[in-house]
Amino acid sequence: MTHDDLLKQLLAFRDARDWRQFHTLRNLIVSTTIEAGELLETIQWKTDEEIATLVADPARRKELEHECADVLMYLMLVAHTAGFDLLDAAAGKLKLNEQRYPADKAKGVATKYSQL
Amino acid sequence: MTHDDLLKQLLAFRDARDWRQFHTLRNLIVSTTIEAGELLETIQWKTDEEIATLVADPARRKELEHECADVLMYLMLVAHTAGFDLLDAAAGKLKLNEQRYPADKAKGVATKYSQL
Amino acid sequence: MTHDDLLKQLLAFRDARDWRQFHTLRNLIVSTTIEAGELLETIQWKTDEEIATLVADPARRKELEHECADVLMYLMLVAHTAGFDLLDAAAGKLKLNEQRYPADKAKGVATKYSQL
Amino acid sequence: MTHDDLLKQLLAFRDARDWRQFHTLRNLIVSTTIEAGELLETIQWKTDEEIATLVADPARRKELEHECADVLMYLMLVAHTAGFDLLDAAAGKLKLNEQRYPADKAKGVATKYSQL
Numbered sequence: 001m002t003h004d005d006l007l008k009q010l011l012a013f014r015d016a017r018d019w020r021q022f023h024t025l026r027n028l029i030v031s032t033t034i035e036a037g038e039l040l041e042t043i044q045w046k047t048d049e050e051i052a053t054l055v056a057d058p059a060r061r062k063e064l065e066h067e068c069a070d071v072l073m074y075l076m077l078v079a080h081t082a083g084f085d086l087l088d089a090a091a092g093k094l095k096l097n098e099q100r101y102p103a104d105k106a107k108g109v110a111t112k113y114s115q116l
Numbered sequence: 117m118t119h120d121d122l123l124k125q126l127l128a129f130r131d132a133r134d135w136r137q138f139h140t141l142r143n144l145i146v147s148t149t150i151e152a153g154e155l156l157e158t159i160q161w162k163t164d165e166e167i168a169t170l171v172a173d174p175a176r177r178k179e180l181e182h183e184c185a186d187v188l189m190y191l192m193l194v195a196h197t198a199g200f201d202l203l204d205a206a207a208g209k210l211k212l213n214e215q216r217y218p219a220d221k222a223k224g225v226a227t228k229y230s231q232l
Numbered sequence: 233m234t235h236d237d238l239l240k241q242l243l244a245f246r247d248a249r250d251w252r253q254f255h256t257l258r259n260l261i262v263s264t265t266i267e268a269g270e271l272l273e274t275i276q277w278k279t280d281e282e283i284a285t286l287v288a289d290p291a292r293r294k295e296l297e298h299e300c301a302d303v304l305m306y307l308m309l310v311a312h313t314a315g316f317d318l319l320d321a322a323a324g325k326l327k328l329n330e331q332r333y334p335a336d337k338a339k340g341v342a343t344k345y346s347q348l
Numbered sequence: 349m350t351h352d353d354l355l356k357q358l359l360a361f362r363d364a365r366d367w368r369q370f371h372t373l374r375n376l377i378v379s380t381t382i383e384a385g386e387l388l389e390t391i392q393w394k395t396d397e398e399i400a401t402l403v404a405d406p407a408r409r410k411e412l413e414h415e416c417a418d419v420l421m422y423l424m425l426v427a428h429t430a431g432f433d434l435l436d437a438a439a440g441k442l443k444l445n446e447q448r449y450p451a452d453k454a455k456g457v458a459t460k461y462s463q464l
Contacts, residue, residue, distance in 0.1 A: 001203040003119045009210055017217060018224040022277055025167050026159050032187065033381060034276055036152030037269020039194075043142050044266055045254055045458035051141050055198050065200055069209035071148065071191055072202060075184055078155075082171045084181050086188060087117040093185035094125055101133060108134040110393035138393055149265060150392055153385020160382055161342035161370055226277035233435040235351045241442055249449060250456040257399050258391050264419065268384030271426075275374050283373050287430045297432050301441035303380065303423055304434060307416055310387075314403045316413050318420060319349040325417035326357055333365060340366040 003087055007076055014077070028078045035070040042067055119203055123192055130193070141197050148190040155183040235319055239308055246309070257313050264306040271299040351435055355424055362425070373429050380422040387415040 014020060042064050043051055054060045079086035100113035109116075130136060158180050159167055170176045195202035216229035225232075246252060274296050275283055286292045311318035332345035341348075362368060390412050391399055402408045427434035448461035457464075 001201075001207045003203065006203055006206055006210075009207070013210060013214065016219040017222045019222075019226070021224070022226045024164070025170070026162075026164065027277060029155055029159055030272060030276060030378065033152045033156045033385075034269050034273050036149040036187070037266050037272070037381075039145055040149045040262060040269070041266050043145055044262060045259060046142075048140070048142065054141070061198070061200070064198055065195075065205035066209050066212070068191055068195055068202060069206040071152070071187065072206045073210065075187055075191075079181075079184055082177070082180055084177070085117075086184060087119060087122055089181035090122055090185040090188050091117045091125070093182045094122075094129060094189065096182070098129065103132040106133045106135075108137070110135070110138045143393060146262065146388060146392060149269075150385050150389050153265075153382050153388070156378060156385070157382050160378060161375060233433075233439045235435060238435055238438055238442075241439070245442060245446065248451040249454045251454075251458070253456070254458045256396070257402070258394075258396065261387055261391055265384040265388045268381040268419070271377055272381045275377055278374075280372070280374065286373070293430070293432070296430055297427075297437035298441045298444070300423055300427055300434060301438040303384070303419065304438050305442065307419055307423070311413075311416055314409070314412055316409070317349070318416060319351060319354055321413035322354055322417040322420050323349045323357070325414050326354075326361060326421065328414070330361065335364040338365045338367075340369070342367070342370045 003076075007080060010073055010076060011080070023077060023081060025078065025081050028074055028081055032071060032074040032078060035067065035074055039064075039067040039071055119192075123196060126189055126192060127196070139193060139197060141194065144190055144194045144197055148187060148194060151183065151186040151190055155180075155187055158183055235308075238305075239312060242305055242308060243312070255309060255313060257310065260306055260310045260313055264303060264310060267299065267302040267306055271296075271303055274299055351424075354421075355428060358421055358424060359428070371425060371429060373426065376422055376426045376429055380419060380426060383415065383418040383422055387412075387419055390415055 014023065042054070042060070046054065054064065076086055079089065097113075101116065105116050106113075130139065158170070158176070162170065170180065192202055195205065213229075217232065221232050222229075246255065274286070274292070278286065286296065308318055311321065329345075333348065337348050338345075362371065390402070390408070394402065402412065424434055427437065445461075449464065453464050454461075
């Protein structure tokens, strides 16, 4: 599966249901955030040990995969609707992060760039 | 840019900074949700008209691209750390959605599958 | 119902279930955010008209009340666990906002204080 | 400080800035979720030890108080705008939770009521 093929399938899914009318930029961004909250729910109340074993449990792992999938799909629809390439946007942001977090300064420290 | 190339660059960025130690599944999921909140902030207080023109404003558009990029990159790290392919997971979830939302029943209605 | 009485009931509820062990500051903050995502879900896909009538529909209104309640209760537990008074904290933040957003400058504009 | 006094101050703050026009139910709920994401950011990347000492550090503690305050204030505005009493709503939800999580069944287990 490639990013482009997935996007095509996603748009076909949307159009077969006549859902484009609901897919305003606002609604898609709101939905991305809601799904991110559901992703967070997969680790709610869990200890580090439980999270470590979560991946080995087929049902919980599938749940994690599905929640990640939901966030990704809305994110792809946000980018498509706004008219930009999501992967290129990420590559651009990663370049910016490389400047903000020089490897020698940021090595081994979890400090925000504005405080580095 | 392909998904796989971006993931490789992302892991190289992480390893050059020795950040793997911070990238527990919990921390990555928490970070995904935080970034989704920042994405939501790009439309806070905006009217539908303002959101429509947001994409035409280079500075605001870049901000939107960057927030989407941040969500995507953490999501890719969640999937990589949990040991699954994010695009395959999304393709699998989309198949499930096709069953949950049959095109004839879901056409033109924004109703959750459990209430269809 | 007063804030203090509600907090007392909430702590009694927690202790009767021996749940203090799960109520680390991290878990309570994570849970607050998850519940805020569920609150957001109450308006997902809704038009402005649908949101306006939502409050008049007893079932939807009750759902909205419950999601707000869940956010509040976790927030109260965060404050209690961190050892501060939530209402005093809010009064303090409101004072800060009064300085950040002088009434004459901020009148009728939805602009962040850092850009006023 | 009481809940009612805080609400009065909050509404006076809003009206002095002529911000009621922006305070639709949708915008207030979106803002609550954004602030919950900022609250989550206060513990991003932190170990359990760092979170435990966070409360003892005046600057970090103030930051935590302010983020909780922001969530609370938007939540109060949501309830006020929707026309219900936030504390009564929470008391009602707590009663429901008491039925959903009977003390004998829920004792010491962090399991969702639907799976108890």
